Amino acid sequence: MRMMKPWWLASALLLANVSAAQGPKALREEFRNPSLRYRMNVNRHSVPREERAQDSMIRWILDNGYRGMATNVNPDDYLRSDDELAVFNRFVHAAKKQGLDLWLYDERSYPSGMAHTYVLEGHPEWEAEGLLFRDTTVRGGTTLDLAALPGERVLVRALPVTECGLDYDRSLDLSAFVRDGRLRWLAPEGRWTVAEINRSALYEGYQAGTDRGGGYAPRYPSLLLEDVTRRFIETTHRRYASAFDEPLGELFTSTFTDEPSLMAQPYQNPGYGVYPWKENVSAEFRSRYGLSLEDGLLRLMLDEGPEGQKLRYRYFRVVTDLLTRNYFGQIRDYCHTQKLLSGGHLLLEECMMAHVPLYGDIMACYRAMDIPGIDNLTGMPAFTRRYLYSSRLASSAAELEGRSRMMVESCPISDYPFHGGKEAPTQQVKGTLNRMILGGATDFNNYLQLQHEDAAGRTAVNEYVARVVGMLSGGVRASRIAVYYPIETLWTKFRPLPSGLLSWDDIAGGAPEAQQLSRLFDRVSDCLMDNGWEFSYLDSRGVEESEVEGGWLVHGDLRWDVLILPGVETLSQQAMDRIAEFVLDGGRLVVLNALPKNSPDEFPSAGIVRRFNELAGGAGPVRPAVYYEPQFEPGRLNTLLEGILTRDIVFAPHRDILYAHKRIGGRDVYFVTNDTDRAQSVKLSFPGARKLELWNPQNGEVGPLAASSELTLGPYEGMIVRRIK
Incomplete structure (x- = not known):
């Protein structure tokens, strides 16, 4: 049973779905001349003290085509100066009077959760x-x-x-x-x-110990502790609330929490492995399982067999639950008392090997945010492959919660060595923005400055984004393929071996069997993307929550008839039973590299093994469609999918053409992009379509499109196709 949302929360979360409810004339006018609603924001971490300078900043945002900004009180005497809060109050009200969208950045400087140094003041024992x-x-x-x-x-x-x-x-x-x-x-x-x-x-050698500017590197609290977040809220969110007469949600769209984490991923390989820990992990482990964690530490560390796997599963189950409840859950709950959404992005979202030590289960953390997000550290499309998947992971989690908004922080720090200390050219930036929107982005909070453009050029980019996002906002991803997020299996394989950053989006080292599973997950995503298959990510909880209808796995408005299990060995009996029901009802199951064999309580589980063997053996009135590949090979997976699915959009050629397919207000909407810096002609076919419209976000023009057409797309150009009949 789903809980009813408060009216204000449902309204805020569905704001991005307004386009689906507009009449044709209003929708075309919004597309031709987009309002502020779907444009990008800038990030500004201080505001002028003088009113004239404040008004000038607001004017600059509007004159350059932006929607608004993510911001916070000035850092001097952070949140303790009544004068600075009064300055901030005046700026916020002036910005809202001009129609700006505002997000409330919740730190003096990243990572969030420490309230500058205030959370640990008097409580050094709370350190991560x-x-x-x-x-x-x-x-x-x-x-x-x-x-x-x-x-x-x-x-x-x-x-x-x-x-x-x-x-x-x-x-x-x-x-x-x-x-x-x-x-x-x-x-x-x-x-x-x-x-x-x-x-x-966890300080030296971790994010907490890095210089974030001018020698600023405060120590960081443990987000596993309930008292830490309670104090963070008291010194931050409640302090902001005290500075305004209105609820914060009447002034700000959402909070922006920036890279909070458990801090347990070293940046440089230190020669030893690391797990996140605090005393309450041991206490919760004993309370939940009736076992002393300390008595099991040797096997947790060294045992590659069933006993060690079970201990590691239980350890990271506890870590995940404490983090989602004590940090993300507390913040969300307080925000809702202020009629405010909770949002932001996390750290190293791009690699499953980082999800475990930093979050346990990143999809669980995303689910506990109203507007989950990612960061994107470049404007160069060639460097954004993993961001295609991190954005999809965050948006998939949002959709599983019945939400449609997902935020991207664009920070092109990686561009500077390649472009003489500047951002990538605007044409490349456009390609990167396309990729983020394909992943599910609806909101942008940017350090990206569009340095190569004047006010007119920035406005043009904002209008392009507004047209695309506006047409894609709301609804759900219309994917028939769900890829299972195998985090529980990764827990069991995540022995604490030394690791460090290979790059800003990848990890080197760690347990080889864990790396193998993480790489498999990436390779499956690569295969689907390279071969033009729309897909969503689905976690264990999502499987458990789903229902089966006529060979489809159904979760709210989401529907899949193919489920891919990449390397999945461990899942709940409830999830296994739902998968079996799905397959026996006509759904297709693709199993790669490993077979399900463990439940949370049994390693191995006779119930899991028996249930899967029943499926693979074809028990039941209809022989189930279970496809097992003991060694994943991308070509074979694509051939299999070609044989069991019909495409609703066909490209020729399909290389370097990316697309997203959404179902909004009962209509199919496609975003088709040229993912190269050269013009391309592509033949498009929409089997079964009788009436289509082509919406051009470059100029706002709308016209008819034949079911079989040839389009010429300029460098990194995108087009919207809307199916009418």
């Missing part, structure tokens, strides 16, 4: 912490001499290595051999694995 893990194999007669891990020792033990594996029952305590910051131990006869586990603050 992790468990550090290192294992070393030595032979008898060898002296092990290692610098001790940072922080406070939890355990250091030596385990005999036998033909059957590690002998946990005969492990030796080596605590007495740690002196003066070093572990020195002469190994007895045999082969030994020495396991070290420490607890430590």
Whole structure:
């Protein structure tokens, strides 16, 4: 049963769906001459103190074609100066009087959650912490001499290595051999694995310890703790609320939380593995499972078999639940008391290997936000492959919550070395904006300045974005393919091995089996994108919440008749039963590289294995369609999909042509883009369509389109096709 939303929340979340309800004339006029509603915002983290200068800033935003801005009180004496809050109050009201859209940025500087330094004042024990893990194999007669891990020792033990594996029952305590910051131990006869586990603050070598400008690098609190977010809200959100007579939601569209995380992904490989941790993780683990986490740490760290997998699943289930409840949930709940939406973006959203140590389950975090988002660190399309998927992941989570809005923070910091210290050329920026919109973006809060344009040029880009976003806003992605987000299986494989950033959107190192699954997820997405298949991501909860109707897996207005399981070994019995119901009713299941075998409580699970074997064996009145590929190969997957699905849009050629398909107000709407810097002619066919319209966001023109047509698209041009009949 779905809970009813308050009227103000439903109205705010559906604001972007206004175009679907407009009459044809009004819709065409909005497209020809777009209002502010769907344009981009800029980010400004200080406002002028003088009224004339404030008005000039507001005028600049409007004169350059923007919708509004994400902003915050001036950083001087951050949130403690009544004078600065009065300045901010005046600016906000002046901006709203001119019709600007405002988002409330919730920090002095990223990452969010620390309220400058206020959250940790008087509570240094709230700092973000992790468990550090290192294992070393030595032979008898060898002296092990290692610098001790940072922080406070939890355990250091030596385990005999036998033909059957590690002998946990005969492990030796080596605590007495740690002196003066070093572990020195002469190994007895045999082969030994020495396991070290420490607890430590996560600061140097992590995002918290990086200089965010002028030496600013405050220490960061643990978002696992309920008291941390309670204080963050008290010192930030409630402080803002006290500065205005109106509810914050009458002035601001949403909050903008910026890269909050559990901080447990090192930037440079430190030579040891890291899990996010705080005392309440151990307490919740014991309360939930009746087990001492500390007693299981060695197997959690070292055991690649069922027992270690089960412990890791439980560990990250606890981490996910604490984070979503204590940080994202608390903020959302307070925002709703102010008739305000909660939004923002996270850290390293592009790589599943980062999702685990930073969030546990990033889709669960996205679901706990009213407007989830991502950041995009470049205007160069060639560098945005992973952003195509991070944006789709965030928008898929929003749609599973019955929402349609997703935010992108555009920050072209990666462009500067390639373009003489400037942003990418506007033509490339347009291609990147296209890609974000294809991923589901409806809102942009930009550090992107469109440096190569004057006011008229910036206005033209904003009008282009407004036309496209306006036509695509609301409704749902009309994908027939759902790709399962295999985060629970990744938990089981995520042994704490050393890792670091390979790039701003990828991780090097970590457990090889975890990396293999993360890469598989990316490769499946690549295959679908490269071959022109529209698709959504679906999490375990989404499967459980779905219903089965005539061979379709149905979640609200979302409908899929193909479900892809990439490397999925672990899922709930409820999810497995729903998948079985879907397949037996005529749905198609594609299983890649691994078979489901574990439930949250059983590794392996007889119930999961039996249920899947029943499907694969064809039990039931209709032989189910289950396709298993023990080794994923993109060409075979595409051939399979070509054989079981009919396309509703056909391109020739399809290379370098991207598209999104949405169902809005009962109509099919397509966004077709040329993803190159050269003009292309493409033949389009819409089988079964009797009446189509072509909406050109470059100039606002609308005209008829034949069901089979040839279009010439300029460099990075996009077109909207609307199916009428």
